[in-house]
Amino acid sequence: MLKIESAVKTFFKGTPQEHTALRGLSLHLKPGEFVTVVGSNGAGKSTLFNAICGSFYLDAGAVMLDGKDITYQPDFRRAKMIGRVFQDPMMGTAPHLTIEENLALAYSRKHKLPLAPAITAKETDFFREHLAAMGMGLEDRMKTKVGLLSGGQRQVVTLLMCTLSTPKLLLLDEHTAALDPQTSEKIMEITNRIVAENHLTTMMITHNLNAALRTGTRTIMMDSGQIILDIGEEERRGMTLDDLLRMYSQKAGGEFDNDRMLLNKDNP
Amino acid sequence: MSIVLGTAQLGLIYGLLAIGIYISFRILNVPDLTAEGSFTFGLACASMLATTGHPWLGILLAVAAGAAAGLVTGFFQTKCQIHPVLAGILTMSGLYSINMFVMGERANVTLIGVDTIFTQISALLPGLDKNWVKLLISLLLTAAGILLAVGFFKTHLGLCIRAAGDNETMVRASSINVGHVKLVALAVSNAYIALCGGIIAQYQSFADINSGVGILVVGLASVIIGEVICGRRGVTAGILSAVAGSIVYRVIIALATTYTMLPAYMLKLISAVIVAVALSVPAVKSAFSLQKTKRGGV
Numbered sequence: 222m223l224k225i226e227s228a229v230k231t232f233f234k235g236t237p238q239e240h241t242a243l244r245g246l247s248l249h250l251k252p253g254e255f256v257t258v259v260g261s262n263g264a265g266k267s268t269l270f271n272a273i274c275g276s277f278y279l280d281a282g283a284v285m286l287d288g289k290d291i292t293y294q295p296d297f298r299r300a301k302m303i304g305r306v307f308q309d310p311m312m313g314t315a316p317h318l319t320i321e322e323n324l325a326l327a328y329s330r331k332h333k334l335p336l337a338p339a340i341t342a343k344e345t346d347f348f349r350e351h352l353a354a355m356g357m358g359l360e361d362r363m364k365t366k367v368g369l370l371s372g373g374q375r376q377v378v379t380l381l382m383c384t385l386s387t388p389k390l391l392l393l394d395e396h397t398a399a400l401d402p403q404t405s406e407k408i409m410e411i412t413n414r415i416v417a418e419n420h421l422t423t424m425m426i427t428h429n430l431n432a433a434l435r436t437g438t439r440t441i442m443m444d445s446g447q448i449i450l451d452i453g454e455e456e457r458r459g460m461t462l463d464d465l466l467r468m469y470s471q472k473a474g475g476e477f478d479n480d481r482m483l484l485n486k487d488n489p
Numbered sequence: 490m491s492i493v494l495g496t497a498q499l500g501l502i503y504g505l506l507a508i509g510i511y512i513s514f515r516i517l518n519v520p521d522l523t524a525e526g527s528f529t530f531g532l533a534c535a536s537m538l539a540t541t542g543h544p545w546l547g548i549l550l551a552v553a554a555g556a557a558a559g560l561v562t563g564f565f566q567t568k569c570q571i572h573p574v575l576a577g578i579l580t581m582s583g584l585y586s587i588n589m590f591v592m593g594e595r596a597n598v599t600l601i602g603v604d605t606i607f608t609q610i611s612a613l614l615p616g617l618d619k620n621w622v623k624l625l626i627s628l629l630l631t632a633a634g635i636l637l638a639v640g641f642f643k644t645h646l647g648l649c650i651r652a653a654g655d656n657e658t659m660v661r662a663s664s665i666n667v668g669h670v671k672l673v674a675l676a677v678s679n680a681y682i683a684l685c686g687g688i689i690a691q692y693q694s695f696a697d698i699n700s701g702v703g704i705l706v707v708g709l710a711s712v713i714i715g716e717v718i719c720g721r722r723g724v725t726a727g728i729l730s731a732v733a734g735s736i737v738y739r740v741i742i743a744l745a746t747t748y749t750m751l752p753a754y755m756l757k758l759i760s761a762v763i764v765a766v767a768l769s770v771p772a773v774k775s776a777f778s779l780q781k782t783k784r785g786g787v
Contacts, residue, residue, distance in 0.1 A: 274662075300664035313662065315655035318648075325645075326652050327663045335646035382663070 222422040223250040223390055228272055228282035230446075242268040244446040245282070250390075255416055255423045255437030259430055259465075264443040266426045270392050273424075275299045287389050301330055304383025306376065306396040313379030316368030320359060320378055323367055324348045327382035351381055355411055373404035377411060384415050391416065393425040409436070430462055442469060494620045496743045500736030501627040502688050503711065505634045507731035509555075509681030510708030512638070515727060517674045518654035519566075522577030522705060524682050526584030527558040529701035531683025533591040536598045536696035544606045548687045555683020558584060559675035566675070567668035581701075588698055597697040605691035623692070630688060634681065635728055641677065642724045650674040651724060682708070703757045710760045711735035713767040738763075 230243040242265045250256060258266050272279055273286075275296035283292045291299050307313050314323050325340040325348070345363070352360040355377050359370075367375060376396055383391060393412065397405035409432065416423050427433050433440050440457055442450035442465075449472040452460070506528065513521035531551035538547030558580055565576035592598050611622045641647045652660045653670045660667050682704075690696040715734025719726060738760075745751050745759060 297661045297664055297666050300662050305662055307658075312656075312658050315652045315659050317655045318652055322648060322652075323659075326648055326660070326665070329645055329649075330664045333645045336644045339643055339645050339648035 222252045222254070222287055223248070223273070223424075224283075224285040225249075225269075225273070226283045226285070228269075228284070229280045230268060230272060230277065231280055234280075242446050243272060243279070243282075246443075246447055247282075248441070248448060250422055250424070252422055253420045254439060255421075256425070256439045256441055257433040257437045258424055258426045258441055258443060259428070259433045260443035263445075265446040266443050267394060268446070269443070270305070270394050270424070270426065273299075273390070273392065274303055274305055302389040303392060304388035304390070305392040306379050306383055306394065308395040308398050310372040310375040310379070310399060313382065314367045314375050317366055319364050319366055320352070320370075321345060321348060321363040323378060324351075324382055324385065328385045331386045348385075351385065355381065357407075371404075373400050373408060376400065376408050380408070380412060380415065384419060384421065387419050387421070389422065391421045391423040393423065395426050395428065398428065430465055434460055434462070434465060440465075442472070444472065491620060492743055492747065494624055496739045497736065498620075498623050498627045498692070500739035501624075501631040501732070502685060502692060503707065503739065504631045504732030504735040505681050505685035505688070506704065506708045507711035507715070507735040508634060508638050508728055509678045509685065510705065511712045511727055511731040512650075512674060512678040512681065514709060514712060516642070516651055516654050516724065517671065517678070519573045519671075519675075520577075520705075521559075521562060521675060521678060522574060523558055523562040523580045523584075523675070523679055524577075524705040524708060525701040525703075526581035526588070527555045527679040527683045527701075528686040528704045529588045529698065530554045530558055530584050530591070531686030532690040532696045532700050533588045533598075533698075534683075535687030536600055536690040537591055537593070539600050539603050539605050539691055540598065542604060544604055544609060544691055547691070548606060548684065551683045551687025552680045555686075556676040556680040558683065559677070559679030560672055562679070563668075563672035563675040567671055585698070592696065592698060596699075597695065600691060600694035600696070603694070605694060606688075607691060627688075627692075631732060634684070635732060638681070638728050639725050642728075646670070646673060647724075703760065706757065706760045706764055707738070710763045710767075711738045713764060714738055714741075717767060 225246060225248040227245040227247050228243045229241070229245055231239060231241045233239050246265070246269065258269070260266050271277060273284060275291070275294060278293055283290060285291065286299070286302055315326070318326070321340055325344060328344065328348075349360045349363060352363070357374060357377055359374060359377065367378060370378065380396070396412070397408045400408060413436065415421070423437065425437065434457060438454045440450075440452045441448050450468055510524060513519055513524075531554055534554045535544070535547035535551040538544065538550055562576050562580040565571040565579055566573050569576075571579070589596075607623055607626060610626055611617075611619050614622055642651065649660065649665050649670045650673065653667050653674070657667055660670065686700065689700070711734040712731045713734065714737050715730030715732070718733060718737065719730035721727070742756060742759070746753060746756070751759070
């Protein structure tokens with residue numbers, strides 16, 4: 222479904238702040254796969270998502286989605302096929318618009334003429350039905366401005382906005398990180414249900430290593446712009462947090478040593 | 490009586506300006522200085538076509554001219570990545586030359602003795618007093634403007650514009666081209682402003698190259714007065730309150746000039762003060778509540 226071929230991205234090229242965020246990263250996702258992405262801060266997880274969404278264009282490499290080369294497609298066009306939920310609940314919804322209006326806007330990904338009514342009665346029913354399925358009582362507050370909702374409720378609305386017209390790829394960027402543990406669990410439950418119901422190909426960034434191992438079908442670990450671990454379904458089964466941490470310190474530590482050796486070689 | 494009628498007429502016509510400013514300032518959330526140029530652009534187009542005997546065509550051309558001016562600003566903002574305020578200033582400044590050209594290289598044009606939409610309709614209704622006919626025309630034109638705007642913001646495109654002013658990231662993520670949406674919004678906003686300019690030219694039978702100076706502040710004052718009266722609510726309420734604000738603004742101006750010693754040239758200062766005071770209300774409020782908290786109040 223998603224194919225990333227040796228993606229390279231360097232920010233602030235030619236300045237003292239030069240920073241290579243993706244170093245020839247390659248990744249293949251099969252349809253229906255649910256990949257959890259872990260890695261320390263600055264490992265390039267969000268940069269990877271930004272590259273997939275087209276927030277910037279790659280310096281080298283390619284992004285293919287569903288057999289189509291989207292490397293140089295602008296972000297809003299890719300958004301037709303990609304749903305993304307951000308960590309910040311404020312990012313995914315328009316606060317001064319009602320729940321209904323937010324959903325209608327996202328749903329219009331399915332082609333809509335500019336001067337067609339923004340929301341039809343049929344759509345209202347459709348939205349109400351889907352909101353009710355979330356089990357958060359939002360179906361009775363469709364005319365409420367989203368800005369008045371809690372973070373968890375906003376994330377549910379965003380999740381629904383991303384999946385109402387089924388995307389080819391769903392990207393979850395630590396979408397439960399800003400929520401309290403209970404709400405976070407509830408959102409994860411809803412996420413798992415939506416992904417399963419629609420057989421969505423999904424990538425989820427998380428800092429919760431336990432959740433990373435328990436959720437989805439595959440886990441990848443990133444470090445300094447590369448994938449250092451790729452744990453498939455078989456291997457993941459029965460894996461504990463300690464196993465993962467051990468693998469991480471081996472891998473990351475090894476890379477670090479290599480870097481030091483390289484630097485030493487350059488500056489004896 | 491004639492003062493009351495005149496105030497109502499002006500308030501209604503300038504209500505169209507207030508709608509235009511409301512669209513850019515409140516809905517799209519961008520202060521658009523194109524207004525100063527597009528108002529005069531509409532005024533110039535409508536007056537020049539009236540002198541050739543086509544007042545209605547002049548009004549239509551004013552609308553098109555305003556939309557074109559808005560598109561230019563939108564192009565600067567979205568494609569050229571120029572700061573929104575500077576983009577508006579560039580268009581406004583360029584329009585001065587264009588307006589001069591349209592007006593036949595004259596700084597002002599008089600329409601006395603020329604057919605305007607007002608004289609034409611008055612001629613059709615011989616039994617009615619001219620001032621009442623003017624009020625009727627202003628009312629009908631502004632009502633049509635309100636209806637169109639309210640309807641437009643209930644469409645999908647209207648919703649896109651509202652969302653773009655609220656959360657651009659979300660609009661992008663919903664697969665909508667934010668650049669196009671902004672272009673349309675600025676075109677619609679400036680079409681309203683130029684329409685107002687066009688009607689004003691024919692209403693007062695006079696067009697001056699400097700008519701647009703300070704018009705942004707007039708529009709802002711109307712929008713803000715409307716919000717003070719009606720509060721900030723939905724878009725429909727916002728459009729209506731902008732027009733209401735425009736009428737109240739004209740009343741304030743009429744009172745100020747009739748009952749005080751203030752000369753007419755002070756009006757711009759009064760408008761600026763109204764806008765500055767109204768816009769600083771939130772800051773003043775929060776400063777007061779902070780003082781209260783510091784003193785241990787509730």
